[in-house]
Amino acid sequence: xxxxxxxxxxxxxxxxxxxxxxxxxxxxxxxxxxxxxxxxxxxxxxxxxxxxxxxxxxxxxxxx
Numbered sequence: 001x002x003x004x005x006x007x008x009x010x011x012x013x014x015x016x017x018x019x020x021x022x023x024x025x026x027x028x029x030x031x032x033x034x035x036x037x038x039x040x041x042x043x044x045x046x047x048x049x050x051x052x053x054x055x056x057x058x059x060x061x062x063x064x
Contacts, residue, residue, distance in 0.1 A: 003043045010036035 013036060016029035 003040065003047065006036055006040045006043060010040055 010033055013029045013033040017026055017033060020026045020029065
């Protein structure tokens with residue numbers, strides 16, 4: 001439940017970043033997006049650890 005809620009909130013903030021016109025609104029949404037994404041990654045890691053799948057957790061950047 002927390003993962004789904006956090007993912008949805010993150011998506012909403014990303015949408016604001018992509019579509020807002022006001023630079024302050026974009027900046028605030030970008031900061032919140034980063035915080036929500038960290039929370040999302042932490043939740044995914046916790047779920048993977050709970051099911052002994054932590055070595056398969058893909059929460060790191062896969063691009064350079």
